[in-house]
Amino acid sequence: MPRIAEVIAVGTELLLGGTANTDAQDISQGLSELGIHCYYHTTVGDNPGRLREALRIAASRADILITTGGLGPTYDDLTKQTVCEFFGRGLVPHRPTWERIEAYFRRIGAPPTENNRQQALLPEDCVIFENDWGTAPGCAFRAGDTHILMLPGPPRECRAMFRGCAMPYLSSLRSGALVSRVVRVFGLGESRVETLLRERMENARNPTIAPYAREGECFLRVTASAETEAEARALTDPVVAELCRVLHPYVYGVDVDSLENVVFSLLEGHKKTLAAAESCTGGMIAARLTALPGVSRVFRGGVVAYDNRAKHGLLGVPEDILHRHGAVSGPVAEAMARGVCERTGASLGLAVTGLAGPDGDGSDTPVGTVFLALFDAEDGTLNCVRKSLGDERHRVRSAAAGHALNMVRRHFSEKG
């Protein structure tokens, strides 16, 4: 059974720094879910000689080679040609692909060239991965003990095809079952999580525990393999429970998509609606929530009250409170939370006001100070907290948005 994969990304734009190699990340995440090791990523440009060199090196140390990029109709069909030459595999015409390419050229009003015709060729005796999101199909074939998978470069296409086609293909190569679960944490730094769990992570074999960090959040993937899925799941259960215990109350969910998703579900489950009044986060809370399809069922909208006039004019924050306490203060956050509730009819009003920096506001309030308030119009409760979120503008804003969403989450978990 093949166990070691290597990812080869093909694209000069990656070597010019035009884009980050997120394909390698997406693929690696999937590989670790499948329990397949990956020891190297390589990136090469649109250059057959250097791709051949990368294939030679990769084939000497891995038994699953996954390429991304170089398959699209506007590029030279570099990857397929070079890979097939390297593995001595013929290329045969694939009718549906040719039809798609023809349609593409009809659309842009140009005739396809001989080069385009070659793009409709696929390796002999391969498994075709249909591309529902672009023109170039992917494929997989076996050469001796090595499996070669070719995926398109555009991240959306690559991710969808890897999840939809390549992961099932790779799964079928191995026996037994694998279960992978994710414990999500907010409000505890990565290094704190590592300190708390380092020993557990290092000693974990089956299941394994791997930490990930993303934009101020942290999550832990617990992966177990066994004969059956039920057995694998049973292996993960006590570890997930243990992590939730150690990291309580920072765990916001297990196998959930994001903090905003959890907030969405809680609002829906409790039949509540939310509106947000944002100062320093300037729309980030609303943008995160409105990224979720269907969120209009629970999210009324909000106000970006970036200066005092907007705080007064759009939210009705009394001018004397603004003057007496300053815009970055608990009383202003509370008045914003009440104001946005009243003006949208939402049952919960969330408000953030803070100093994101880089400059202060002339008062002695330090940069990074943020006040968060949550008003529950139904029972009249009003909570307000003050946070110090560092001195880097982007981090302060993004952490403040996270803390605000987490405040809504905890409002429900504390009410039980």
Added chain:
Amino acid sequence: MPRIAEVIAVGTELLLGGTANTDAQDISQGLSELGIHCYYHTTVGDNPGRLREALRIAASRADILITTGGLGPTYDDLTKQTVCEFFGRGLVPHRPTWERIEAYFRRIGAPPTENNRQQALLPEDCVIFENDWGTAPGCAFRAGDTHILMLPGPPRECRAMFRGCAMPYLSSLRSGALVSRVVRVFGLGESRVETLLRERMENARNPTIAPYAREGECFLRVTASAETEAEARALTDPVVAELCRVLHPYVYGVDVDSLENVVFSLLEGHKKTLAAAESCTGGMIAARLTALPGVSRVFRGGVVAYDNRAKHGLLGVPEDILHRHGAVSGPVAEAMARGVCERTGASLGLAVTGLAGPDGDGSDTPVGTVFLALFDAEDGTLNCVRKSLGDERHRVRSAAAGHALNMVRRHFSEKG
């Protein structure tokens, strides 16, 4: 003079998919600005044997090796040890680094170990890159004709040290000057830009022309090298002018940071203020603008009017307009733009209402339909446009935010 660089990222978290290798992207972008070629990126885990293998391969095909990661005080000091062993370079104690490590352990309340002491060692006879953003310094040394640079892994530290220390170090290795300029384009797809410019790009030698795509935008980097900076700049001038001519009116700036930055400058230059009323973009316009320090001078704030109640309650959109035309309509966009102006006292009101999907709204308005309106309260002009922005929720939202900002830009450029 060394000309070919290779980037080696060290970190098991990269191979597990926990994070994207943005360090390689940042470094590559800087290398292309310096006119240094980069033919491969490699990623290896925290494993000395595999790092040694990567160094062996890289040293055989490049004369500048840049490593990222594996320098921090909580990791095994893998990179420095392995690199120095490989190049037969001794390690000597570096006092300031040791003091920082001691301070770190005092802070976390644990005694430093022998392993930590080794982290204060740096290669003999190296150039030290101070790290103002973390504990681990970077460094560079020369071994024969090869230059080795070691940078920390955390993206902020890596980017700052690469820009602040490594780029000057690499610049000093070469004679002559290099000028790099960026033409930014909005509203023209990457493939259209490629079609328009393919031949020019392929034939360009000095300056070179390289395209980049990012979240619905596209930009072109023009890089020239010459004896002096003035000569290099003179080489770029006609090419930049030519690109601006060919891509007019889609070019929104040369050597500018972003569309929102251009809008910020235009507003400031024309002494105007802006407020935004967002429906389908749900705060994305406000979030992009408020990411800019000092934007409160021109941006009053806005309203995320995600449902009809908020459109009416927060913006005063008349209910009969909502009923007669539907929320996704020109008259509603116009009323939103007027409303947000009135309620914030801004001189310009920008409004977006659209159908981001995945589901329709029950009417026959197709998903992806977006209405944008801009109201100028000072001269009373009101513009409204309708766009069809595809059927993928994230793309519709992000393109709508871009088109809205671009509408403000064009409002000024058309007025002259």
